[in-house]
Amino acid sequence: MGEVRIGSVSLRHPVMTASGTAGYGIELGRYLDLSSLGAVVVKSLAHFPWEGNPAPRLAPVPGGMLNAVGLQGPGIAEWIRHGLVDLERVGARVVLSVWGFRVEDYVRAAELIAPIANRLTAVEVNLSCPNIDHGSDGSSHEMFAHHADLIGAILRGMSTVGVPLWAKLSANTTELVAMARAARDAGADAVTLINTMRGMSLVEGGRRASLGKGAGGLSGRVIHPIALRAVYEVHAELPTLPIVGVGGVTNGHEALAMMAAGASAVQVGTATFADPRACAHVRDELNDLARREGVGNWSSLVGRAHGGSSR
Numbered sequence: 001m002g003e004v005r006i007g008s009v010s011l012r013h014p015v016m017t018a019s020g021t022a023g024y025g026i027e028l029g030r031y032l033d034l035s036s037l038g039a040v041v042v043k044s045l046a047h048f049p050w051e052g053n054p055a056p057r058l059a060p061v062p063g064g065m066l067n068a069v070g071l072q073g074p075g076i077a078e079w080i081r082h083g084l085v086d087l088e089r090v091g092a093r094v095v096l097s098v099w100g101f102r103v104e105d106y107v108r109a110a111e112l113i114a115p116i117a118n119r120l121t122a123v124e125v126n127l128s129c130p131n132i133d134h135g136s137d138g139s140s141h142e143m144f145a146h147h148a149d150l151i152g153a154i155l156r157g158m159s160t161v162g163v164p165l166w167a168k169l170s171a172n173t174t175e176l177v178a179m180a181r182a183a184r185d186a187g188a189d190a191v192t193l194i195n196t197m198r199g200m201s202l203v204e205g206g207r208r209a210s211l212g213k214g215a216g217g218l219s220g221r222v223i224h225p226i227a228l229r230a231v232y233e234v235h236a237e238l239p240t241l242p243i244v245g246v247g248g249v250t251n252g253h254e255a256l257a258m259m260a261a262g263a264s265a266v267q268v269g270t271a272t273f274a275d276p277r278a279c280a281h282v283r284d285e286l287n288d289l290a291r292r293e294g295v296g297n298w299s300s301l302v303g304r305a306h307g308g309s310s311r
């Protein structure tokens, strides 16, 4: 089937892990051959260590889960010394995900990453974070991913990093296409769609929220139709912008659907919590489906749902 192209990046397979669901290094390595995936996308890291949110941080809901992990992590410098080295040792292609509170945080992250740029396949820029630059009230309900100007400022601020940038956007907006366009215009090689959807659940007869933080991010099968719609809409409007599709993919059919909607590659997230080999199963099932259909190269699948009638 050959390699898969995402902008300037070539991967050996379209299936990869989703940030935050596969650890920082080789945590999944005892369950599957990480070098056989397109890439391992590590949990989002900032230029500083961060403690994350109060427990409980995860709550199951029908068809998926809620999380409010709050981007806990050891910081980029620490990860370079440990997680990256481990992933290189097993031959994995590595995508580093970065986050921050302020534009300046992303710029600082880029400065730390630049010296190791040749060891990374891409940097995924997690823009679904609270945005402190925008409002003087420091509202935690707003996200960078909802502000075209700030998306542009972050991506331009990271442009000297020397690694292709994938802008990870939130679908908690009616302006997704405009945000994807802003990312493209600011130099993103690709967009990753989607992050979790905002949600919450209650326990103890409705006396308290299931998550320590109250609301959180909904993921898993229940968001697959939303992710598919997001990928489809962005591909319809911006057909030359590469998309990495993520959201509720648990099997080969759903991965193929993401590609048919317009994704060049697919990430598997929450499914890994139920089965640590989920990525490998999705990879194998997608291979079988493609083989059965006589697909010669991955790119022939990308966007085929549009069939000329979507524009």
Ligand SMILES: Cc1cc2nc3c(=O)[nH]c(=O)nc-3n(C[C@H](O)[C@H](O)[C@H](O)COP(=O)(O)O)c2cc1C
Residues within 6 Å of the ligand: 018, 019, 020, 021, 043, 044, 067, 069, 071, 097, 126, 168, 194, 195, 196, 218, 219, 220, 221, 223, 246, 247, 248, 249, 267, 268, 269, 270, 271
């Ligand atoms: C526990 C958990 C932690 C996550 N952490 C991150 C993160 O650090 N950075 C990020 O960009 N996305 C994070 N995500 C979002 C996933 O990468 C993915 O976009 C989302 O869960 C939808 O895919 P899924 O339904 O396959 O899980 C996290 C998701 C979960 C469930």
